[in-house]
Amino acid sequence: MAASTRVTLATIAAETGVSVTTISKVLNGRGDVADATRTRVEAHLQRRGYSRRGSDRSDFVEVVLHELDPNWSLEVIDGVREVAAESGLTVSLSVSGDRHAPAADWVTDVLRRRPAGVVLVSAGLPAAGRRKLGARGIPFVVLDPAGDPAPAVAAVGSANWQGGLLATRHLIELGHRAIAAITGPADMMSSLARVDGYRSAMKAANLDARPEWERYGDFRESGGERHAADLLALEESPTAIFAGSDLQALGVLRVAARAGIAVPGDLSVVGYDDIPLARLMTPALTTVHQPLRRMAEEATRLVLKMKSGVEVEAARIDLATSLVVRDSSAPPRR
Numbered sequence: 001m002a003a004s005t006r007v008t009l010a011t012i013a014a015e016t017g018v019s020v021t022t023i024s025k026v027l028n029g030r031g032d033v034a035d036a037t038r039t040r041v042e043a044h045l046q047r048r049g050y051s052r053r054g055s056d057r058s059d060f061v062e063v064v065l066h067e068l069d070p071n072w073s074l075e076v077i078d079g080v081r082e083v084a085a086e087s088g089l090t091v092s093l094s095v096s097g098d099r100h101a102p103a104a105d106w107v108t109d110v111l112r113r114r115p116a117g118v119v120l121v122s123a124g125l126p127a128a129g130r131r132k133l134g135a136r137g138i139p140f141v142v143l144d145p146a147g148d149p150a151p152a153v154a155a156v157g158s159a160n161w162q163g164g165l166l167a168t169r170h171l172i173e174l175g176h177r178a179i180a181a182i183t184g185p186a187d188m189m190s191s192l193a194r195v196d197g198y199r200s201a202m203k204a205a206n207l208d209a210r211p212e213w214e215r216y217g218d219f220r221e222s223g224g225e226r227h228a229a230d231l232l233a234l235e236e237s238p239t240a241i242f243a244g245s246d247l248q249a250l251g252v253l254r255v256a257a258r259a260g261i262a263v264p265g266d267l268s269v270v271g272y273d274d275i276p277l278a279r280l281m282t283p284a285l286t287t288v289h290q291p292l293r294r295m296a297e298e299a300t301r302l303v304l305k306m307k308s309g310v311e312v313e314a315a316r317i318d319l320a321t322s323l324v325v326r327d328s329s330a331p332p333r334r
Contacts (some may be wrong), residue, residue: 016217027111029134032074039128042135046080050223058116060090060299064106065121066099071247071275072292073121076143078298080119087304089116097123099146099188109134114138117303119296122188132220139306141299144292146188152308154315156299161323163288167242167270170286170323173207175242175331176268180213182227182252183244191216194244194272217248224251225257232259232267239332246271246278249285253328264330274324279296283327291319 009037012023026041033041033192061084065073072257077216079089092115096102099122101119104324110118118133118140124147125133125140133140142155150153171179181198195214212234217223224243228251230240243249245277249271253263261267271278272289278285298317306312 003227005134006199007030011321012041012044012048016041017153020222039110039131045135048305053242059086059088059106060092060115061092061116061303062092062094062110062113062118062258063121064094064096064102064118064123066095066097066102068095071277072273075275076119076296078123079293080300083297083300083304086091089304099123099185101126102129111136111139116308117209119299121302124149129307133276137307139303141302141306143295143299144190146190148189152292154261154302154312156302156317156319157190158290158295159321159329160320161197161200163272163290164194164242164244166170166197166321167272168198168201168289169205170325171240171242171270171329172201172207172266174240174268174329177332178208178213178236178238179206179207179240179242180215180231181209181242181244182214182215182217182231182239182248184215184219184223191219198242217244219245219248220252221247221251224246225255226249226251228255232261240269240329241267242270242272244272246275246285246287249287249328250277250281252287253281264328265333267285268329268332270329278324279326281328286326286329287324289322289324 013019018037022033023041026038061080063077063080084091096106111132115138118138120140121143124142124145142153144147145155167180181195183195201208215227217227230294241252243252249269250270256263256267263269271285274287274289278287281311302312302315
């Protein structure tokens with residue numbers, strides 16, 4: 001990496017035939033540069049390993065969330081903070097965009113802030129944004145990706161398919177045969193993997209996973225309530241529900257309580273995530289533990305390795321999930 005620090009703006013200008021002023025605009029995320037010129041300069045900066053003077057002295061890691069949900073975001077922030085502190089860095093927080101990508105102006109803003117690295121929670125980054133961060137030497141890792149990251153993008157997630165399998169297999173082993181699943185949004189990779197785990201467990205047990213028993217929610221209480229109300233009103237209603245998040249499981253519990261359905265006597269419920277609230281629900285929730293804090297720690301370690309110049313092959317790390325049995329699941333009465 002020593003050779004890359006000797007590359008100057010003048011060197012880049014001579015090699016690309018672009019003025020130093022234009023290159024400086026590219027580095028600062030200015031919009032008054034032609035797209036073709038910007039793309040060519042960014043690619044050359046990244047290829048030459050250009051490091052702007054002072055850019056290695058960034059003293060913080062930026063965490064980007066699409067929402068601040070106290071049920072899980074604090075776990076992520078604490079995980080990043082702990083690893084960043086080991087390297088003498090602090091943490092900056094941005095709330096931007098949606099679960100698929102930060103807002104369009106986020107890249108311009110982050111180029112001005114110049115963090116040591118970025119942990120993007122759920123959201124990915126379009127190719128243009130990846131080039132801009134690469135040209136400025138700002139590494140990023142996607143945590144719990146909503147979609148399928150590009151081949152060159154490092155990502156840290158959890159074994160969602162395994163989690164769906166564990167939850168459903170637990171209910172089958174209790175004796176349940178009529179098992180429904182309320183997973184998350186249909187455009188999220190974790191949602192699809194969790195319901196695939198449910199289907200695999202049902203198929204392995206020679207049980208019918210009926211289409212009307214598979215629902216796509218929103219990972220929120222409202223999704224659990226809406227779909228639970230429909231499921232429990234069916235002529236042949238399920239005796240157990242695997243909810244793809246603990247918040248959706250809370251929605252299921254509320255609907256059951258209003259309908260006078262005892263949990264776990266008449267209906268077993270299993271959640272996903274193992275947020276702190278899961279232990280406080282009535283009854284305490286059987287759930288799949290997703291190691292959010294460890295995921296955040298691993299993502300931050302990857303970012304800091306990349307920042308230090310360690311070659312990291314496009315990494316996809318999936319940490320194991322585990323079943324936590326509490327009071328909301330039991331053998332069926334019928």
